[in-house]
Amino acid sequence: MLRNKKVVIIGGSSGIGLESAKQLVAQGAEVIIASRSEEKLRIAKEQLGVRATTFTLDTTQEQQVQSFFEKIGQFDHLVISAAETSGGSFLQTDTAQARQLFENKFWGQYYAAKYGASKISPNGSITLFSGVVGYKSMVGSAMLGAVNAAVSNLGQTLALELAPIRVNIVSPGIIDTPSRSKMPEEARNNFYATVENKLPVKRIGRAEDVAQSVLYLLQNSFVTGTVLHVEGGHILA
Template identity: 40%
Template sequence: MKDQLVVVIGGTSGIGFEVARRVVERGGQVVLGGRDPERLERAVSTLGAAASGRTVDVTDKSSIAAFFEPLTRLDHLFAPGSSYGRGKLLEISDELAESPFRAKFWGQYYAVKNAAPKIAKTGSIVLMAGAYSVRPPVDGAAYAACNGALESLGRALALELSPVRVNVVSPGMIDSDLWARVPSEVREQNVASFSRDTLVGRPGTVAEAAEAVLYLMTNTYTTGSVLYPDGGFSLR
C-alpha cells in the first residue's frame, strides 16, 4: 500500500476505520468520508498526516459527486458506510424496507460511478455486501436481496471496469463498535444466535474483516470474487 491513495467512505468507525488505519500503517494515504463532521475530524486526527476527510451523505447522489470532485486520482475504493433497517415483509414500513437499497446498494453504486474514471488501472474497488446474501434471515427479505444484488454488481463491474479489479466482501456478524450503540441485551442475543450458526462458534472481529478487505485490495490476481469472512455461517 506504500504511496497509494485509498478512499474509504464510512471510515470513521468499525471496519472502514480499521481498513484506513492499516493502509496508513503500511505506508498509504487515505481519504475518509463520513456523515458526522465531529467523528470525521476525530478519525482523521487519530490517523495523522496521511489522512484527510470530507463529509458525504451516501443517500444523496449530489453529495457523493461533490465528495469525489476534488480528487484527480486514487488507487483503491472501499465504501462500507451506510445506515439501514430490516424487518418482516408484512410488518416493516416501505421506507425502512427500501433503506438497504437506498444507502447500501445505491450508495456504493454511485460511489463507484464517480470514482471509476479516476482509479488507477492497477487499482481496485471492494464492495461491501453480507453473508445474508446466501443465508437470508427470516426478518429481512429486502436486506438479503440488497446483499445479493451487490455481489452481482461486483461481478458485473469486474467485467465492465477491467483492468481495474472489482471484488466483494460479504462478512457475517462483526463485533464492532457499532454494536455498542444498541442495548446490551440485543447485542447479547445476536451474538449468541450468530455463534450457534457458525462453524467457529463466534462473531468475527473488526481486524479479521479488515484483513479480508486488504487482501482484496492488494492481491492483483483476484477480481470478480466474493469473499465470505463469516466463520462458516453461510455453510450451516
C-alpha cells in the same frame, strides 16, 4: 505494495472501514475517509494521524458523490463500507423503510463506483460491501438480503465493465462493530452468544478480520469479480 498508495474509504469513520484505514496507514498508504458525521470523522482522524484526510459525504446524495470525486482527483483504490442497515418482518416493515435500505446501501455504492471509477488508476481496485444475509436467508432480513445480493451482482458485472480496474465484493458475517450500538446491550449480547454458538469458529467476527480481507483484495492483482466471504462459516451453519 500499499506504501504511498492513495486509498479512498467511504464509511471509513467507523467499524470495518475505520479498521481498514488503520491497517492501510500502518502499511504506509495515504487514506481519504468520508462519511456523514463530522464528529465521527474527527475522532477517526485523531486515531489515524497525518496520513489521513477526511471529507463529509452522504452517499445517498448523487450530486455530493459526484463533486466529492471531482475534488479529490486521481487515486489508487476505492473501498465503500458505508451503510446504515436495519432488519424487520417483511409484512410489518413499511415500504419507505425498505426503500431506504436500498437508497443507503445499494445506491450509495452504485454512485460511488460510478463517479469514482474514472479517477482510479488502471492497476487500482474497487471493493464493495455485501453481507451474509445476501447468501443465507434469515427471518427479518428480506430487504437487507436483497440489497446484499444486488451489491454482489453489481460488483461482479463491474469487474467486467470497468476492467482493468479490479472490482471485488466483501461479504462479512456477524461482526462486532458500532453498527449495533443502538441495540440494547443485553439483546446484543444474547444475539452474539446465539451466533457464536452456531458458528464453526465459535466466535463473532472482529473488524480486524474483515479489514485483513480488504487489504488482501487491494493487493492481489489476480483477484477480480470475487465475493470474499468473511463470516466464520456462517453460510454452512
